[in-house]
Amino acid sequence: GENVEQHPSTLxxxxxxxxxxxxxxxxxxSNYFPWYKQELGKRPQLIIDIRSNVGEKKDQRIAxxxxxxxxxxxxxxxxTQPEDSAVYFCAVADMIKAAGNKLTFGGGxxxxxxx
Amino acid sequence: DAGVIQSxxxxxxxxxxxxxxxxxxxxGHNSLFWYRQTMMRGLELLIYFNNNVPIDDSGMPExxxxxxxxxxxxxxxxxxxSEPRDSAVYFCASNPGQGSYNxxxxxxxxxxxxx
Numbered sequence: 050g051e052n053v054e055q056h057p058s059t060l061x062x063x064x065x066x067x068x069x070x071x072x073x074x075x076x077x078x079s080n081y082f083p084w085y086k087q088e089l090g091k092r093p094q095l096i097i098d099i100r101s102n103v104g105e106k107k108d109q110r111i112a113x114x115x116x117x118x119x120x121x122x123x124x125x126x127x128x129t130q131p132e133d134s135a136v137y138f139c140a141v142a143d144m145i146k147a148a149g150n151k152l153t154f155g156g157g158x159x160x161x162x163x164x
Numbered sequence: 165d166a167g168v169i170q171s172x173x174x175x176x177x178x179x180x181x182x183x184x185x186x187x188x189x190x191x192g193h194n195s196l197f198w199y200r201q202t203m204m205r206g207l208e209l210l211i212y213f214n215n216n217v218p219i220d221d222s223g224m225p226e227x228x229x230x231x232x233x234x235x236x237x238x239x240x241x242x243x244x245x246s247e248p249r250d251s252a253v254y255f256c257a258s259n260p261g262q263g264s265y266n267x268x269x270x271x272x273x274x275x276x277x278x279x
Contacts, residue, residue, distance in 0.1 A: 150195055157207070
């Protein structure tokens with residue numbers, strides 16, 4: 050089955066600096082790569098996603114890049130703010146195969162933005 | 165729409181007791197997922213359904229766990245008998261259906277404590 054590894058497990062940054070989280074996956078057929086943010090005591094929520102036919106996607110201060118050849122993708126947060134403090138999960142899926150909307154999640158990255 | 169609804173929000177029980185967690189997916193969503201989240205193991209997919217049919221239950225930890233989806237608007241996850249190591253937050257999530265590049269919407273979770 051699919052295996053997703055996420056690094057680092059914790060990340061501390063100064064407010065205003067950038068944060069980068071990386072994920073690698075094992076199944077070359079995977080074609081959908083969402084990122085979820087989970088604030089303390091809350092549910093995970095989608096913040097950005099990318100499909101395999103796209104190399105990069107941006108939404109204001111967040112961006113995701115995908116390297117299908119190397120089977121890795123990254124989340125970039127620029128100009129970090131205290132409200133960016135949360136746990137971030139990457140996920141992977143193959144949306145084409147028969148039971149394809151199952152997501153395999155990475156282990157999560159706890160991001161702390163210090164004011 | 166009220167989003168995914170889970171009940172109870174908190175459950176404290178004693179070892180050996182039966183526990184039933186409930187989930188109502190978003191109306192019109194055809195896929196439903198049960199996850200377990202702990203600090204040690206992260207976010208684990210236990211089982212998921214497409215059109216009320218279980219598709220993949222490989223994440224169910226053992227026979228003490230069972231899940232049903234008798235209709236499109238209701239699912240249960242049952243643990244019998246419960247053990248302290250089952251203590252976790254259990255999330256239910258739904259999305260429009262198989263093959264859709266769509267967000268998984270998570271419920272608020274049920275925090276289970278087994279004493």
